[in-house]
Amino acid sequence: MTEFLEVSVDDLKDLVSDRALEGETMMLNLGPQHPATHGVLRLLLELDGETVVNCIPDIGFLHTGIEKNMEAKTYQKAEVMTDRLDYLNTVGNNLAFCMAVEKLVDLDVPLRAQALRVILTELQRIASHLVWIGTHALDLAAMSMFMYAFREREYILDILEIVSGQRMMTTYIRPGGVWRDVPVEFETAVRDFIKMFPKRIDEYEALLTKNPIILDRLLGIGVLSKETALSYGITGPMLRASGVDWDLRKQRPYMGYEQYDFEVPVRTEGDNYARYLVRVQEMRESLKIVEQALNKMPLGPVRSDNRKFVPPPRSELGTSMEALIHHFKLWTDGFDAPKGSIYSAVESPRGELGVYLEGDGGPKPYRIHMRTPSFEIVGVLSEMAKGHLVADLIAIIGSIDFVLGDIDR
Amino acid sequence: MDWTLWLELVIKALVLIFALLGGFAYLTWYERRLLARFQSRLGPNRAGPFGLLQPIADAVKLIFKEELTPAKAYKLVFFLAPIMTLVPSVIIAAVIPWGPPFQLGDRIVTQSIADINVGVLFLMSIASIAVYGIVLAGWSSNNKYAMLGGLRSAAQMISYELTLGLAFVVAILLGNSMNLTDIVEAQRDGRWFVLVQPVGALILWIATLAEVNRHPFDMPEAEQELTAGYHTEYSGMKFALFFMAEYQKMIVVSAILATLFFGGYLGPWVDRWPLLGPVYMFLKIVILLFIMIWVRATWPRIRYDRLMAFGWKVLLPLALAVVMITAVGILLAEINPWMIWLIPIFSLIAGAFASLMIDRSLRRKAYA
Numbered sequence: 001m002t003e004f005l006e007v008s009v010d011d012l013k014d015l016v017s018d019r020a021l022e023g024e025t026m027m028l029n030l031g032p033q034h035p036a037t038h039g040v041l042r043l044l045l046e047l048d049g050e051t052v053v054n055c056i057p058d059i060g061f062l063h064t065g066i067e068k069n070m071e072a073k074t075y076q077k078a079e080v081m082t083d084r085l086d087y088l089n090t091v092g093n094n095l096a097f098c099m100a101v102e103k104l105v106d107l108d109v110p111l112r113a114q115a116l117r118v119i120l121t122e123l124q125r126i127a128s129h130l131v132w133i134g135t136h137a138l139d140l141a142a143m144s145m146f147m148y149a150f151r152e153r154e155y156i157l158d159i160l161e162i163v164s165g166q167r168m169m170t171t172y173i174r175p176g177g178v179w180r181d182v183p184v185e186f187e188t189a190v191r192d193f194i195k196m197f198p199k200r201i202d203e204y205e206a207l208l209t210k211n212p213i214i215l216d217r218l219l220g221i222g223v224l225s226k227e228t229a230l231s232y233g234i235t236g237p238m239l240r241a242s243g244v245d246w247d248l249r250k251q252r253p254y255m256g257y258e259q260y261d262f263e264v265p266v267r268t269e270g271d272n273y274a275r276y277l278v279r280v281q282e283m284r285e286s287l288k289i290v291e292q293a294l295n296k297m298p299l300g301p302v303r304s305d306n307r308k309f310v311p312p313p314r315s316e317l318g319t320s321m322e323a324l325i326h327h328f329k330l331w332t333d334g335f336d337a338p339k340g341s342i343y344s345a346v347e348s349p350r351g352e353l354g355v356y357l358e359g360d361g362g363p364k365p366y367r368i369h370m371r372t373p374s375f376e377i378v379g380v381l382s383e384m385a386k387g388h389l390v391a392d393l394i395a396i397i398g399s400i401d402f403v404l405g406d407i408d409r
Numbered sequence: 410m411d412w413t414l415w416l417e418l419v420i421k422a423l424v425l426i427f428a429l430l431g432g433f434a435y436l437t438w439y440e441r442r443l444l445a446r447f448q449s450r451l452g453p454n455r456a457g458p459f460g461l462l463q464p465i466a467d468a469v470k471l472i473f474k475e476e477l478t479p480a481k482a483y484k485l486v487f488f489l490a491p492i493m494t495l496v497p498s499v500i501i502a503a504v505i506p507w508g509p510p511f512q513l514g515d516r517i518v519t520q521s522i523a524d525i526n527v528g529v530l531f532l533m534s535i536a537s538i539a540v541y542g543i544v545l546a547g548w549s550s551n552n553k554y555a556m557l558g559g560l561r562s563a564a565q566m567i568s569y570e571l572t573l574g575l576a577f578v579v580a581i582l583l584g585n586s587m588n589l590t591d592i593v594e595a596q597r598d599g600r601w602f603v604l605v606q607p608v609g610a611l612i613l614w615i616a617t618l619a620e621v622n623r624h625p626f627d628m629p630e631a632e633q634e635l636t637a638g639y640h641t642e643y644s645g646m647k648f649a650l651f652f653m654a655e656y657q658k659m660i661v662v663s664a665i666l667a668t669l670f671f672g673g674y675l676g677p678w679v680d681r682w683p684l685l686g687p688v689y690m691f692l693k694i695v696i697l698l699f700i701m702i703w704v705r706a707t708w709p710r711i712r713y714d715r716l717m718a719f720g721w722k723v724l725l726p727l728a729l730a731v732v733m734i735t736a737v738g739i740l741l742a743e744i745n746p747w748m749i750w751l752i753p754i755f756s757l758i759a760g761a762f763a764s765l766m767i768d769r770s771l772r773r774k775a776y777a
Contacts, residue, residue, distance in 0.1 A: 028553050050557065050713065141624065141710035147448035212767065213625060213709045390557075390635075391712045 015056050016046045025053055028390075032061045036139050036394045039404030041378065045390070052393055055385040057378050062408040067368055074334030074363045075101050075175060083169040085370065086406035088128040091120045091160070092348045094173040096370075099254065100344045100355035101175040105337050108304050113177035114255045115297040119190065120163070120172065121255075121346070122286040122293070126197070127156040128349035129283050133204060136276070136398035140217050145207060152200055159189050176310035177303025187294065194291050201283055209280070218272035222384045222396035225270055232380040235373050236351025237282060238400060241275040243268035248347040260292045272399040279401070309335045334363035343371075350374055350401060374406035413516065421522050425502055433656045434464035439695075440702050447706035468649070476645035479551060486549035491643065491650035494542030498657040501535040504528040505664050506590045508674045508686020520674070520686055521590070528589035529577050532665060536573065536620060539658065540566040543622075546651070547639035558638025561713055562622065568720035569619040569626075575728035576613035579606055580669040582735050593673035603670040605749060606735055608756040610670040612728050617662040619720065621655065624705035626716060663697035664690060671697075719767075727763045731756050 019025045028045040031037040040061035046054040066085060070078040079101075082093040095117055102109060109117075134149030157167040163182050164172035172179050208214050224234070229242040239246055247264040249257040265281035267274040304310050307326045316323035337359035345354035351373025360366040377400050384400070385393045438453065438460065445452025453460035478487060508520035525531060540562060547559020583602050584592030596602055603610040619626040635641070640651045667673060671693050674686030711719065738752035 026553065137709065141627070142708065143444075144448045144706045147450060151449055207707070211709065213711055216715055217709060217712055389712065389714065391710075 015044075016054050019048075019053070020046045024048075030393075032058075036397060038135060038397065038402065041397075041402075041404055043381075043393075045393070047390065050390050052385045052388055052390065055382040055393065057381055059375075059378060059404070059407050062404045064405070064409060066409045067370060070368045071365055075337065075365065076330070076334060078365060078368070079174070080169075080171050083171055084405065085409050086348065086350070086353070086372065086374070086403045087168060088131050088403055089124055089348045089350070089353070089406075090168055090170055091117075091124040091173060092346060092353060094171060095121050095255070096344070096346045096348070096353045096355050098173050098175045099346065100342060100357040101337070103342045103344050104340065104357055104359050105175070105309055105335065107176045107306060107309055109177055109255075110301045110304065111256070111298045112181075112300045113302045115293045116163075116178050116182060116302065117173055117255050118257065118260070118293045119290050119297075120160070122290045123156050123159060123190070123193075125286045125349045126283050126290075127153045129279050129286075130156075132279060132349075132398075132401040133208075133276075136395075136401070137208060139394050139398035140214065142208065142211075142214075145204065148200070148204065148207075152197065155189075155193050155196070159186070159193065162186050162189055174303065174310075176306060177301070181302045190290065190294055194287060194294075197287055198284065201280065205280065208276075215273070217392075217395050218276055218399070221272045221388065221392045222399060223269070223271045224380065224384055226268075228380065228383060229270070232383075233376045234351065234380060235376070236348070237278045238275060238377060239351065240264065240266045241278045242270035248345055248352060252345070254344075254346060257289075259296070260289045262286075262288050262292075272395055275399045275401075336361060336363050337365070341367075345371070348373060350377065350403065350406065370409055372406040372409065374402035374404070377402045378407060417516075417518060418522065421520075422503075425522060426499060429499060429502060429657050429660060430653075432660050433653050434468065436656045436660060436698065437467070437652075438464050439698065440705075443699065443702045444706050447703070471649040472646060474645040476647055477642070479642050481551045482642065483549040483551070486545050487642075488647075490542050490546035490549060491647045491654070492542070493545065494539060494654040495650045495657070497535045497539040497542075498654045498661060501532060501539075501658075502661050502664065504531050504589055505661070505668055506593055506673060506686075507690050509679060509683045511683035519590075520683065524588070524590055527587050529581055529587045529592075529669075533574055533577060537566070537570060539620075539654070542654070543639050546643070550639070550642035552642050554635045554637070555639050555641045558635050558641070561635075562639060564717060565619055565622070565626065565720075568717050569616045569724075572612060572720060572724045572728045573616040573620055575725070575732050576609055576616055577669070578732050579609035579728075579735050580613075582732070582739060589668055589673075593668055593675060596672045596675060599672075601670065601672040605752055606670075606731065606756060607753055608727070608760040609731050609735065610666070611760065612724060612731065613666060613670065615724060617666060618701070618704070619716070621658040621662055623659065623701055625708045625710050627710065659698060659701060660694060663694040663701070666697055667693035723763055723767060727759060730759045734759065 013021065016027070017025065020027060026047045028047050030043040030045050032040040032042040037043065042058040042061060044054075044056040044058060045052055046056075064084065066081045070081055073081070079094060079097050082097045083090040085093050101107070130149040130153045134146040134153075137143075137145030137149075160170050160172070161167045162185050164170040164179065166172075224238065224242050226243045229239050230244065234242070235246065243266065245264060245266045248254070249262075250264055262285045263281075265278045265285065267278055307323070309330075311327050311330045312320070312323035317327055339359055339361045341356065341358040343354055343356045345352050347353070352371065353373060354371035356367075356369040356371065357365055358367040381396065381400065384396050388396065441463075442452040442460070444450075453463040456462040456466045478484060503522040504525060506519070506521040506524065510517050510519045512518075523531075543562045544559045547555045547557075547562070550556075580592055580602055581587055583605060584595040586592055586595070592602075618624075640648055643651060667690060674690050676685060676689035679685045679689060734755045735752055738749055738755070741748035741751060
């Protein structure tokens with residue numbers, strides 16, 4: 001016989017002010033179906049007129065159970081699920097997971113694969129920021145900006161399709177390298193993008209950066225102080241807009257980021273406008289990294305030749321008995337990872353994306369936990385929204401740039 | 410009153426109503442196509458050539474949609490609100506002169522339904538009625554979002570009504586009449602009032618944008634904030650009536666703006682062929698609508714409280730100053746006709762001063 005827990009709303013009463021209980025303020029349910037909550041975030045608002053007294057985020061409407069599901073899958077198969085976490089940063093999720101697996105089983109990654117990983121994750125960062133700038137502008141009702149940003153995002157998705165055959169759920173990065181080498185069209189496509197994109201950013205800035213209405217909507221709204229940001233564990237562009245120079249690509253370089261010359265934009269104001277400027281500048285910096293990585297990209301293999309973990313190329317299957325055995329073993333049983341637990345993190349477009357991975361000696365992970373940046377971001381939303389108007393709350397939601405798939409996992 | 414007069418009135422009213430209804434349908438097409446162009450898309454292009462049958466398809470769809478009335482809505486008001494919004498937007502067009510009178514048989518036919526002496530006053534009063542439908546729709550839906558939308562709309566109307574009235578006063582002063590035909594005739598020989606009083610025309614344009622809840626003043630519906638504002642709970646044909654009212658108001662305010670400041674039906678050879686009058690009006694309305702849609706494609710929305718501040722603190726004082734300048738300029742012009750051109754100079758200075766003040770208040774906040 002199952003025991004049922006008694007749940008009472010009385011426990012939730014301390015989340016709102018006393019005035020709400022007397023009916024003096026209005027409770028408004030914003031979402032989960034609302035055009036401006038970017039997915040299925042539900043916000044319970046306590047409003048005094050149109051001023052937000054309390055804002056209570058309610059998550060879980062997109063719960064996928066991905067973390068738990070991964071425990072039932074081999075490492076290679078679990079990777080496919082990471083694409084579905086933060087659907088704007090699919091390549092970055094693959095990278096975070098693969099880096100964790102590589103750290104656990106101690107795999108090397110060839111230099112060409114490292115450069116490819118950098119190019120693709122930086123392109124993905126630009127694509128994610130494009131979605132952000134588009135939806136942020138759309139939340140402020142500058143609707144054309146949304147279309148322009150998505151037009152450019154299409155280029156990046158096309159590049160991803162060139163390399164992996166998929167536009168979003170690529171699973172192109174694999175433990176020990178990447179799936180296979182890029183086709184010849186890849187370089188021209190990326191170079192075209194590098195040539196075209198700076199002009200397009202200038203266009204966006206012409207439309208938004210000095211627009212009086214935008215200034216009015218963003219300046220001084222949703223100020224997040226350095227201390228609050230740090231105490232909530234905020235990372236990524238939000239933290240950098242609050243004056244903390246923290247970027248894993250600089251502080252804990254991975255995948256050879258140390259050899260690329262780029263700036264980490266930092267601002268101290270911590271308001272919506274600072275976050276806007278930081279992200280726009282980040283797009284330009286990412287483009288710089290892509291260009292350098294493309295110029296420096298060495299020739300050579302794109303995956304490790306450690307056959308215990310990395311499947312052999314298909315060309316060998318017809319001629320080498322050993323390759324066939326490895327292929328068969330890897331795709332049926334998977335590889336065994338040693339016992340132990342590791343944590344490895346990358347800088348996703350939203351902040352520190354960490355993977356905690358615990359192996360039990362078998363081919364399946366014992367436990368995977370993702371430290372996703374969006375969770376902390378939504379956590380601090382209630383602090384930031386207090387005292388602002390509903391319209392400002394919408395601007396803040398657009399400005400903090402979270403992905404619900406990243407939170408409910 | 411003989412029966413021919415009745416016949417004439419009925420025919421004119423029918424023509425006007427059908428023109429407005431057709432205009433509404435094709436304005437939606439025009440807006441969608443234009444927005445698509447601005448946004449590097451194609452827009453509706455499937456139904457008929459260039460998507461010209463799209464409005465008909467939409468209308469059919471809306472007619473067959475289920476109409477829901479929320480259980481806790483105030484049924485009567487909920488039912489009446491769309492009608493109360495739509496009707497003023499149609500009857501406001503009655504006083505607008507669409508062309509000079511012409512001879513038909515042995516009678517003179519005027520190209521407006523009612524050529525009344527206090528035409529501008531009629532515009533003012535009907536424009537103010539339109540807000541009731543929106544407020545009542547918001548209230549009767551018994552929905553918090555709709556309520557907020559209705560409240561916003563009421564506050565917005567009150568803030569911009571005064572400015573709208575003062576902008577009308579400018580045209581009345583320049584035309585020396587409240588009759589719309591007289592105001593148009595006063596703009597003969599290319600002396601459009603927009604040249605004499607450009608700031609007045611701009612103020613009227615901004616105020617009418619706020620009056621018809623168009624971007625960037627579309628607070629009451631503010632999709633991203635209030636989902637759909639006052640018409641959140643409406644569906645099917647009731648929603649279509651709100652939609653219709655909004656787009657007809659767009660057409661009508663463009664017609665008013667064209668009449669008061671852009672020479673109305675005046676244009677080359679309009680006296681020889683009076684039926685050119687509606688054509689010129691049509692062209693002017695289309696251009697003004699284009700600007701409205703352009704603004705929608707480009708600008709973000711102003712925040713609600715800033716909108717009020719802009720209305721009361723910037724637009725109203727500026728409108729007062731412009732009325733003052735116009736009145737003084739007209740008096741001076743009686744001494745020397747060339748003095749009339751002092752009006753645009755001084756009002757442009759006043760306008761520049763106002764926008765400088767906005768800029769400064771923003772720059773104090775800016776840090777980049």
